[in-house]
Amino acid sequence: MPTIESLLHSADLPDSPSARLDAEWLLAAALGKSTSYLRTWPEREVPADCAERFAADLARRRQGEPVAYILGRQGFWSLELEVAADTLIPRPDTELLVETALQLLPATPARVLDLGTGTGAIALALAVERPSWEVCGVDRVEAAVALAERNRLRLGLGNAAFSVSDWFAALGAERFEMIVSNPPYIPASDPHLQQGDVRFEPQSALVAGADGLDDIRLIISQASTHLHPGGWLLLEHGYDQGEAVRALLVHHGFADVQSRLDLSGYERISLGRLP
Structure with missing residues (x-):
């Protein structure tokens, strides 16, 4: 199974200041974890169903769809x-x-x-x-x-x-x-x-x-x-x-x-x- 870091490293989102953070948000959502969990445990393996969801969400992001719409939520105040x-x-x-x-x-x-x-x-x-x-x-x-x-x-x-x-x-x-x-x-x-x-x-x-x-x-x-x-x-x-x-x-x-x-x-x- 792929690890957290390997999936983030291979995310291949369009180059932008938020590309890494976008990938982290999407992977954290797929895992049901926080982004701090990803940074603390980069060597943890990602189950196949979570990796599949992450791949599908990445594809939507590559088409330009906002992360907030993909996740269905956004922080404000x-x-x-x-x-x-x-x-x-x-x-x-x-x-x-x-x-x-x-x-x-x-x-x-x-x-x-x-x-x-x-x-x-x-x-x-x-x-x-x-x-x-x-x-x-x-x-x-x-x-x-x-x-x-x-x-x-x-x-x-x-x-x-x-x-x-x-x-x-x-x-x-x-x-x-x-x-x-x-x-x-x-x-x-x-x-x-x-x-x-x-x-x-x-x-x-x-x-x-x-x-x-x-x-x-x-x-x-x-x-x-x-x-x-x-x-x-x-x-x-x-x-x-x-x-x-x-x-x-x-x-x-x-x-x-x-x-x-x-x-x-x-x-x-x-x-x-x-x-």
């Missing part, structure tokens, strides 16, 4: 979330949205809305950190709402709820102390849509018109009717869209408009407060 092809894979950059939301509102009762919730990542991270908040997540895709609800149930969070809504359409006159969103923001002509992991992610969750701002424009134009006075709107956007998003926020009457930098030094989220 302090949580491990179920993921599926109906939703975007939660990314570390989006944790900036969570950090900023936690800084802006006190840990006292408040209602927070997560627009386009997908896996529920943002909503659930906020709910776990602020038990006094009532966090509502909406998505127009029914399968995404069902997935977010499964994540909520598995995490045992009673202060989060998910429902189907195309942005604000099903929310009536509901108002919130804060609205957060990681909406689609990639221009339709962006060549990166044909590269890497995003080829496997739902285009409807990525693309927003010719300049990538269609959904952000809609959210900003309608947000004031769903915020209490003094409430905050926080939006993730592309690395080069900060100036445009700030201008939209100012145009629609938001105050204290600003952007925050991600770990790479790019403007990744912009925010404003309803006067």
Whole structure:
């Protein structure tokens, strides 16, 4: 039987900074072990059925399918979330949205809305950190709402709820102390849509018109009717869209408009407060 190290050595994934780690995640999942187990016991033999599963998963990864979709899970914040092809894979950059939301509102009762919730990542991270908040997540895709609800149930969070809504359409006159969103923001002509992991992610969750701002424009134009006075709107956007998003926020009457930098030094989220 092959050993752990021999299988990892012969994984033959496309050369990238994450190739070795991708192989480790896939082999650990096939074995039902942690990646630290692989590093501690590289000489251990791998049973045939586990080696076969590893080979099948490697083949999917060689075709470019994201590891998160192959494994059906992804870490975000302090949580491990179920993921599926109906939703975007939660990314570390989006944790900036969570950090900023936690800084802006006190840990006292408040209602927070997560627009386009997908896996529920943002909503659930906020709910776990602020038990006094009532966090509502909406998505127009029914399968995404069902997935977010499964994540909520598995995490045992009673202060989060998910429902189907195309942005604000099903929310009536509901108002919130804060609205957060990681909406689609990639221009339709962006060549990166044909590269890497995003080829496997739902285009409807990525693309927003010719300049990538269609959904952000809609959210900003309608947000004031769903915020209490003094409430905050926080939006993730592309690395080069900060100036445009700030201008939209100012145009629609938001105050204290600003952007925050991600770990790479790019403007990744912009925010404003309803006067």
